[in-house]
Amino acid sequence: MPKISDVCRHVRSKNAGPFWVTVDLFFRDEELFRRYRDAPALGPELFERLYGTDPGLVKRLPVDTLRVIKISFPRAKPQGWMGERDMHAGQYYARLLDVDIG
């Protein structure tokens, strides 16, 4: 079973305003992008499990021209809260790399 790091050439994460995080999965080629564009393994439950977000608010936006799947979700806790470990969510992507994409 391939991992996200096997099928993507680049994965990144970043805060999108104080209350949202956005993740961009850049697929290696057109074929891989098409295969995983609607993959259930990248559903809201994954983001609930890894990031504690509300699965009902996870947005998934494929960008066909760039072979990118963009996934945006609200932060589980406000940016800068007392237990904050990643103010810019810039390292959030790392826990996606080993996820089995099915």
Place this chain on the structure above:
Amino acid sequence: MTQADRTQDKVIVLVPTGMLGAGVRREHIRYGIAAGAQAIAADSGSTDSGPSYLARGVSKMNRESIKRDLDILMDEAFRAKIPLLIGTCGTSGTDAGVDWTRDIAMEVARDLGIAPKIACLYSEQTAADLVSKNGRGKITSLPPMGPVTDEVLESCEHIVALMGPEPYVAALQAGADIILGGRTTDTAVLAAVPLLMGAGAGPAWHAAKVAECGGQCTVNPRLGGVLMRVGKDAFEIEPLDLGNQCSPESVSAHMLYESSDPYRLTEPGGVLDVSRADYRWLDARATRVTGSRWEPMPYTMKLEGARGGDFQTMMFIGIEDPDVLAHLNEFHDTLQQVLTDRIKTTFGDEASFFDVSLRLYGWNGTSGRPVPANTPPPRDVGVMFVVTARTQDLANRMAKACNPYFFHMPLRPGIELPSYAFPFTPAEIPRGQVYQFLLNHVVHTKDGFELVRTKWTDLAETTIKVPQNAKD
């Protein structure tokens, strides 16, 4: 295609950097001006670095970096007789941030011997005004937040409303040489001049979105800013560095950056829709974009508000002891228990609220998530201790109470007390307050001016005018 063909009927804006103070390069500015730039525009703020800057009304960028960039930009803009627009002064765009930047600009003007006419645009709001608007149903929430209460509005230390381009356009029409804006959308400050000079709204807003982070839309983002040429139905984007490129991919990919929706961007007074945009090479360094659309909407301004809360004190140790490194999860859990008990037994009622957090850097400090089984031990970990309490004094005292246990806790009973590696003395570091953003709401206004105040500083009237060629 000649330079003249290319620039015909286009409004040219030089975007020197994604963040004033990041370090502009004079040769890049001169390149853009030689290419026909009609204005220089840049952003000076962001909420990215967290709520502290807004809650305190303090700049993230140091004064010297702002002054250095303003010195180059004001000098070159003045010589070329083109306006300079700066949005979201002082990181969060509070009134204090605008005044702080204006004072630096006045110092630079004196140094350069120039006397520009400066317009300051203020968009900080009082809680009382917003409570009144809230009572009339003029404030609505954005997900994931619910409706705002008057108490939340009143608890914010600063509230700013994000301006659109209208106040910038009005200040330019009134003869501003330099505009220093409070909180403004990153795009509005860049779109203002194209909108004023008759460019298409879709291309103007889209070009501004692409250029908002300076070189971020280029192939090599470390090589400085960009030049945007905006026409009626298309725009072109070109890097300021001859060794850099704006490719169709680097330009279109920028719509993904830091935005939760890559196709639709809500701005004051409308929505930018790029779902049908087409990106093509113009030449070897620049990209041309068509198909950008602007949908006018009733005017709204986003609100940002923040406040300070509890206080934190931190300590830090390094550990290379192989026995501890081989049992890090056990070490973490035992230390957490020991320190929590220590605070409870030492502080009694004062410990009714506190939080101890231990982060093992080199193991799982960045995410705090469980480490997969069979992960080999690291060679070294840094353990950050953070205690949160209602006051700084109490957090400091709690850290001091924990110090001997944090420093000496053995992995298991019956072994000699270890001493872990403190890098500092004193070991406890008062860290200050925990800050919080409280608003993710928009306020409905009749236009782009209702919540904005403009103040003028005409240095020609307050200082001895220096001839324009004095520095040539």
